[in-house]
Amino acid sequence: MNRINKDKAIESRKGKRKTKVFKLMEGHCLDGNQGIYKVQEFLGNGSFGNVVKCTKLGSQECYAIKIMNCSRAGQEEFEMMKLIKDLDPDENHLIKMFECFTFHSVTCIVYELLDVSLFDSYKRDSSTRTHLCLIRVIAQQLLKALKALKSIGVAHCDITLDNIMFTDPDSVNVKLIDFGLAVETKKLSTETDIQVTPFRAPEVILGLPLDESVDMWALGVVLACVYFGNYPFPSKTEYETIRAMVLCTPEEYTETTGQQVEIKNHVINLDAMMHEHRDMFEAHDDDDHRAFIDLLKNMLEVNPQNRITPIQALEHDFITMKHLAGKTIPIINSRGATEKNETPA
Numbered sequence: 001m002n003r004i005n006k007d008k009a010i011e012s013r014k015g016k017r018k019t020k021v022f023k024l025m026e027g028h029c030l031d032g033n034q035g036i037y038k039v040q041e042f043l044g045n046g047s048f049g050n051v052v053k054c055t056k057l058g059s060q061e062c063y064a065i066k067i068m069n070c071s072r073a074g075q076e077e078f079e080m081m082k083l084i085k086d087l088d089p090d091e092n093h094l095i096k097m098f099e100c101f102t103f104h105s106v107t108c109i110v111y112e113l114l115d116v117s118l119f120d121s122y123k124r125d126s127s128t129r130t131h132l133c134l135i136r137v138i139a140q141q142l143l144k145a146l147k148a149l150k151s152i153g154v155a156h157c158d159i160t161l162d163n164i165m166f167t168d169p170d171s172v173n174v175k176l177i178d179f180g181l182a183v184e185t186k187k188l189s190t191e192t193d194i195q196v197t198p199f200r201a202p203e204v205i206l207g208l209p210l211d212e213s214v215d216m217w218a219l220g221v222v223l224a225c226v227y228f229g230n231y232p233f234p235s236k237t238e239y240e241t242i243r244a245m246v247l248c249t250p251e252e253y254t255e256t257t258g259q260q261v262e263i264k265n266h267v268i269n270l271d272a273m274m275h276e277h278r279d280m281f282e283a284h285d286d287d288d289h290r291a292f293i294d295l296l297k298n299m300l301e302v303n304p305q306n307r308i309t310p311i312q313a314l315e316h317d318f319i320t321m322k323h324l325a326g327k328t329i330p331i332i333n334s335r336g337a338t339e340k341n342e343t344p345a
């Protein structure tokens with residue numbers, strides 16, 4: 001199946017092509033099992049229907065309710081949320097679900113209300129690069145999420161910039177959302193339609209056996225985007241994507257193999273990317289940049305068997321900051337503000 005058909009198959013799995021028309025308006029009330037929810041505003045839409053901000057009548061509490069027109073897709077997402085319910089959602093940076101109910105034949109899943117997605121946050125000001133210390137916090141939190149999911153044998157299968165959201169504007173705390181494509185790892189087969197371009201892992205493109213390491217690849221793409229301000233691989237055609245994934249420039253390929261590469265198109269060189277990024281900050285630490293690029297290369301390892309695991313990544317120098325011992329580094333206390341701090345020698 002080609003890329004476009006795969007993306008369509010994913011939309012169809014998520015319910016886009018089976019839409020029951022249910023006109024929801026601001027001010028409408030939804031009868032849940034744990035209360036009545038009044039629709040305040042529309043927060044977003046996707047393949048499934050809408051996400052609305054609601055208040056629970058008789059309280060000040062706000063929620064995000066995902067209204068799913070396709071009850072099969074809604075039920076599948078709910079089943080997956082039940083599977084992860086024993087994982088502490090705050091500790092593991094996973095979205096918290098409160099309840100699920102049916103209203104006018106549509107499935108409504110009540111989630112905690114979050115702030116903005118990584119995509120929206122960086123879209124607002126794509127000209128500025130993200131400080132490495134902020135990237136470290138985000139990376140550590142999401143690696144914890146992957147570790148927790150792996151521990152119960154679940155693969156998210158749809159990690160993108162859209163599906164990672166900040167919990168509030170005043171702190172750096174992210175959560176993984178949208179378990180609509182999540183699957184028990186043991187049920188993953190080459191036939192399963194997962195991931196969207198440009199976050200799709202090479203083994204998914206090539207139709208090879210899959211496991212939860214597809215999520216590590218996608219997280220690598222996310223971190224590269226946040227660092228570089230652009231996708232690390234071209235994604236117009238799967239041919240270009242696969243070609244770029246070897247992570248070396250045509251010159252490097254020629255140097256190591258002696259073979260000339262005839263067609264040249266853009267392949268982002270991670271080491272070159274590092275020089276560009278660090279020059280954008282007054283205070284930068286080369287060792288820290290090198291540590292980040294090393295982690296990234298291990299996440300974007302083409303062979304899933306050699307790809308870094310969440311536990312290994314959490315022990316990587318970039319995350320533990322071993323390589324920064326005794327140096328003064330900024331602490332990120334909110335999405336923009338920084339303070340200086342000395343790490344123990």
Ligand SMILES: Nc1ncnc2c1ncn2[C@@H]1O[C@H](COP(=O)(O)OP(=O)(O)OP(=O)(O)O)[C@@H](O)[C@H]1O
Pocket residue numbers: 014043044045046047048049051064066095111112113114115117162163177178180
């Ligand atoms: N808990 C939440 N709090 C605030 N906004 C949310 C929340 N959950 C989702 N949204 C908004 O709704 C959008 C769509 O949600 P979600 O990703 O769960 O749906 P989806 O159909 O699976 O989307 P897509 O088809 O884009 O993958 C998000 O990108 C976000 O803007």
